[in-house]
Amino acid sequence: MALIVASVAAMLVSWRTLGAPLRPSLDFIGGTRLQIERDCDVAACDDPIDLAVVRDVLADQGLANSSLQLLGRDREALSIRTAELDVDRRTALLDALGDSVGPLDSTALQIDTVGPTIGRQIFRSGLTALLVSFLGITVYLSVRFRLDYALFALVALFHDVVITMGVFAILGLVLGVEADSLFIVALLTIVGFSVNDTVVIYDRIRETSKINPTQGFDNVVDAAVNQTLTRSINTTLTTTLGLVAIFLFGGETLKFFALAMIIGFILGAYSSIFIASTLLGWWRERSPLPLPEDDAEPDVPERDRFEDGPDNKAVL
Amino acid sequence: MGRQRSLLALILGLTLVAVVLIVQTPARLGLDLRGGSQLTLLVKTTDAVPTITPEKLAAVQGVVENRINGLGVSEAVVQTAGENQLLVQLPGVSDPEQAERVLGGTAQLDFREQQRDTSAQVLGALLDDRRAIEADESLEASEKQTTLQSANVAIATLFEKTELTGEMLTDAYAAPVPGGNNWEVILVFNEQGGQAFADLTKNVAGTGRTLGIFLDDTLLSAPTVQVQYAENGITGGRASVTGRFTTEEANELAIQLRGGSLPVPVEIVENRTVGATLGQDSIRQSLYAGIGGLVLVLIFVAIYYRLPGLIADVALIIYATLTFAVFALLQVTLTLPGIAGFILSIGMAVDANVLIFERTREELRAGRTLYRSVESGFYRAFSSILDSNVTTLIVCGALFWLGTGLVKGFALTLAIGVLISMFTALTCSRTLLLLVLSVPSLRKPELFCPNLPPNLPKNTPSTP
Numbered sequence: 001m002a003l004i005v006a007s008v009a010a011m012l013v014s015w016r017t018l019g020a021p022l023r024p025s026l027d028f029i030g031g032t033r034l035q036i037e038r039d040c041d042v043a044a045c046d047d048p049i050d051l052a053v054v055r056d057v058l059a060d061q062g063l064a065n066s067s068l069q070l071l072g073r074d075r076e077a078l079s080i081r082t083a084e085l086d087v088d089r090r091t092a093l094l095d096a097l098g099d100s101v102g103p104l105d106s107t108a109l110q111i112d113t114v115g116p117t118i119g120r121q122i123f124r125s126g127l128t129a130l131l132v133s134f135l136g137i138t139v140y141l142s143v144r145f146r147l148d149y150a151l152f153a154l155v156a157l158f159h160d161v162v163i164t165m166g167v168f169a170i171l172g173l174v175l176g177v178e179a180d181s182l183f184i185v186a187l188l189t190i191v192g193f194s195v196n197d198t199v200v201i202y203d204r205i206r207e208t209s210k211i212n213p214t215q216g217f218d219n220v221v222d223a224a225v226n227q228t229l230t231r232s233i234n235t236t237l238t239t240t241l242g243l244v245a246i247f248l249f250g251g252e253t254l255k256f257f258a259l260a261m262i263i264g265f266i267l268g269a270y271s272s273i274f275i276a277s278t279l280l281g282w283w284r285e286r287s288p289l290p291l292p293e294d295d296a297e298p299d300v301p302e303r304d305r306f307e308d309g310p311d312n313k314a315v316l
Numbered sequence: 317m318g319r320q321r322s323l324l325a326l327i328l329g330l331t332l333v334a335v336v337l338i339v340q341t342p343a344r345l346g347l348d349l350r351g352g353s354q355l356t357l358l359v360k361t362t363d364a365v366p367t368i369t370p371e372k373l374a375a376v377q378g379v380v381e382n383r384i385n386g387l388g389v390s391e392a393v394v395q396t397a398g399e400n401q402l403l404v405q406l407p408g409v410s411d412p413e414q415a416e417r418v419l420g421g422t423a424q425l426d427f428r429e430q431q432r433d434t435s436a437q438v439l440g441a442l443l444d445d446r447r448a449i450e451a452d453e454s455l456e457a458s459e460k461q462t463t464l465q466s467a468n469v470a471i472a473t474l475f476e477k478t479e480l481t482g483e484m485l486t487d488a489y490a491a492p493v494p495g496g497n498n499w500e501v502i503l504v505f506n507e508q509g510g511q512a513f514a515d516l517t518k519n520v521a522g523t524g525r526t527l528g529i530f531l532d533d534t535l536l537s538a539p540t541v542q543v544q545y546a547e548n549g550i551t552g553g554r555a556s557v558t559g560r561f562t563t564e565e566a567n568e569l570a571i572q573l574r575g576g577s578l579p580v581p582v583e584i585v586e587n588r589t590v591g592a593t594l595g596q597d598s599i600r601q602s603l604y605a606g607i608g609g610l611v612l613v614l615i616f617v618a619i620y621y622r623l624p625g626l627i628a629d630v631a632l633i634i635y636a637t638l639t640f641a642v643f644a645l646l647q648v649t650l651t652l653p654g655i656a657g658f659i660l661s662i663g664m665a666v667d668a669n670v671l672i673f674e675r676t677r678e679e680l681r682a683g684r685t686l687y688r689s690v691e692s693g694f695y696r697a698f699s700s701i702l703d704s705n706v707t708t709l710i711v712c713g714a715l716f717w718l719g720t721g722l723v724k725g726f727a728l729t730l731a732i733g734v735l736i737s738m739f740t741a742l743t744c745s746r747t748l749l750l751l752v753l754s755v756p757s758l759r760k761p762e763l764f765c766p767n768l769p770p771n772l773p774k775n776t777p778s779t780p
Contacts, residue, residue, distance in 0.1 A: 001358045006433050009582060027745070033596075036393060037551070051475055086565075087416040087417055087584075090413075091413050105591070105593070106410045106411055106591065107410050107591045107592040107593045107594075108591045108593045108594050109410055109411060109589065109591045109594075110589060110590050110591060110594055111353075111412070111584065111587055111588070111589035112587070112588055112589075113584075113587035113588075114585070114586050114587075115358070115583075115585035115586060117358070118356060118358075118584060118585045118586045121720075122607070124717060124719045125720060126718075126719070126723075127717050128718050128725075129714045129717075129718040129719055130720060132714040133710055133713075133714035135717075136710040136711075136714060137707055137710055137711075140706060140707060140710060141707075144703055144732070148486075181396065181719075181720065181723060182538055182653060184723075185715065185723050185726050188715055189660065189711065189730070190712065191711055192707060192708040192710075192711035192712070193663075195704075195707045196704040196707055196708060197669070197704075199700065199703040199704045200671065200700045200703075200704055201709055202703075203699055203700040203703060204700075207696075217730060227678065228674075230674055231671055231674045234620065234670045234674075235663070235666065235667040235670050235671075237616065238613045238617065238663055238666040238667070238670070239660065239663030239664075239666070239667070241609055241612040241613050241616065241721045242609030242610070242612070242613060242659045242660065242662055242663055243609075243659075243660075243663075244609075244612075245604075245605045245606070245608040245609035245612065245659070246602075246659060248605070249604040249605040250601055250602055250605040250656075251597065251598055251601040251602070251603075252654075253348075253598070253652055254602070254605075254652060254656055257653075257656065260614050261660075261702070302337055303481050
């Protein structure tokens with residue numbers, strides 16, 4: 001709870017200073033980003049690129065309020081974020097930079113230009129994807145389990161998404177980390193994985209409550225969480241291992257993409273246990289379901305399937 | 317045991333086929349990995365053309381393709397995207413300055429008259445030259461572009477402009493030649509255009525000189541006019557261009573003509589360019605990341621789950637092989653986010669195994685026999701695996717249908733990975749595990765679960 005409040009606070013601070021809850025990348029608001037690298041085969045580049053020189057060039061071109069960032073081990077690469085540039089202005093800028101900081105390696109050039117219309121479109125489609133998947137998950141869980149199961153899973157999902165956004169709001173304020181379209185992908189993946197964790201526990205709750213229908217729902221939830229705890233930890237660990245590998249070796253583009261998912265997956269494991277399941281237990285204790293409805297379980301009970309004998313394939 | 321054998325044979329066969337597929341099909345790398353430029357073009361509406369229909373978009377696509385051809389970039393791709401966008405991919409282009417200058421703007425279609433002091437032979441020779449340059453694979457893109465340009469200029473000097481331009485063309489379509497196998501392209505002009513066309517055809521009819529149809533200063537077609545039109549020209553505002561056209565050729569020309577007659581401006585709204593060396597760096601880095609992640613996971617699973625863990629490792633390697641084979645089979649273009657999706661799907665594949673093995677351990681601890689524990693581990697984990705994978709697939713679906721370029725790649729690789737992981741976890745792991753259980757010396761519960769309670773299941777055959 002405290003974390004959610006802190007996250008919302010971070011986004012509000014970000015809103016006051018940056019005009020958006022997270023520092024938006026040019027993917028969403030449009031603009032141009034150039035990444036250049038000096039060609040060290042042609043010119044001696046013993047000193048790192050002098051940012052003051054670059055700022056002078058930018059000021060000459062009327063692009064004084066662009067942001068700069070040195071990249072690479074030897075500070076040989078430079079990332080420049082400006083307003084949207086058309087071909088002529090971009091070529092002029094690149095030529096001027098080549099003259100002042102030294103010849104540039106044309107094979108190491110990276111250009112990202114996004115027009116404001118396209119940016120809004122990317123943002124809208126990302127947001128729609130997020131909402132559609134929320135809806136799809138709610139519907140699926142309502143069918144496979146029950147509506148209240150689905151709603152508590154949704155609460156857990158909001159928790160994960162909000163806190164991940166909060167962390168990136170802080171990263172945006174402190175380190176200038178931007179939220180790009182990959183960030184939306186990360187959020188969606190977090191949603192997928194977090195609901196995954198929740199579903200595994202729900203599955204156990206359903207199974208346990210069927211074997212012991214008389215047991216209090218609180219106890220059922222406790223037992224289910226305990227039984228799936230090792231699995232939750234191990235799965236989060238193995239998935240995070242892959243992500244840590246991307247975070248460490250995956251290069252600039254994927255670094256924060258991986259970080260967002262590492263944060264989100266750990267939150268997802270946490271929220272499945274302490275939010276979705278706990279809330280479900282609390283809710284069912286307060287308003288237990290009448291028994292007949294329990295029989296109308298839409299799904300084939302797990303035990304029936306098992307009793308078909310070992311020749312009944314569980315294979316797809 | 318017969319069923320197990322055939323399953324085992326199936327898995328082995330699939331893996332072999334997969335390896336062959338991977339070796340034979342070169343990986344299709346996205347522009348962010350191989351270097352290149354991707355431009356998104358927005359087709360704008362005007363007062364004259366208030367809506368962009370799919371047909372109009374296709375016509376503009378024809379125009380853009382024509383412009384791209386002039387750039388000399390090999391394997392360039394133009395696709396439609398959404399209602400009013402075109403996606404242009406230019407592999408290997410590090411600085412798309414030229415492309416951007418050429419691609420923007422409104423199409424210019426016009427009809428020109430071949431100059432009086434030139435002959436059809438000269439034109440024919442120049443056209444042959446241009447074809448040779450276009451087909452020449454050995455030329456660098458920039459070289460090819462300059463030579464193509466000078467070839468086009470040489471062709472254009474043979475013609476002089478007339479007043480007949482694209483706006484006067486109201487339609488162009490392909491139709492089969494009556495009573496023949498060939499196709500022709502029908503041109504329909506408005507009133508003013510019909511008059512201009514009649515004048516133009518009157519001038520060139522029967523002289524052996526051609527009338528040139530130019531799109532963006534590049535000659536599309538140079539038909540001659542038969543001598544019977546020398547008196548009045550082709551009147552009535554309709555004409556057909558015949559030649560030995562196949563259906564495709566006729567359609568292509570018709571589309572380019574329609575596109576050229578559309579007064580819609582094209583604007584570049586997105587430009588994503590990655591230099592070739594940057595792309596190579598990305599490949600190396602993501603390769604390290606992928607292999608690093610996989611090795612860490614394999615070690616963890618083997619240590620934690622012991623014998624089944626080792627089997628899961630084998631199943632995971634089969635999983636990775638099969639997934640890459642499916643990528644090759646479906647011609648999935650691998651991008652950076654796509655590789656991330658694949659690495660994530662390894663996590664999903666492990667999850668299925670973890671669910672099964674945890675279940676097996678529980679059954680063992682509850683005092684069941686080894687065989688029974690393994691079997692029920694698989695059965696009981698199934699519904700969890702299904703539910704969790706379906707939810708992931710829902711998210712992938714949302715991403716794929718609503719997402720743009722890079723996002724789609726991620727969703728696709730993750731979804732393929734999840735589907736294949738269902739197969740490998742439920743079939744490969746299970747078959748291999750049952751195979752191992754048939755070896756008496758490996759039939760020890762402690763290989764499956766540490767710290768079992770001392771009252772071991774009675775009917776476990778723990779001695780060979």
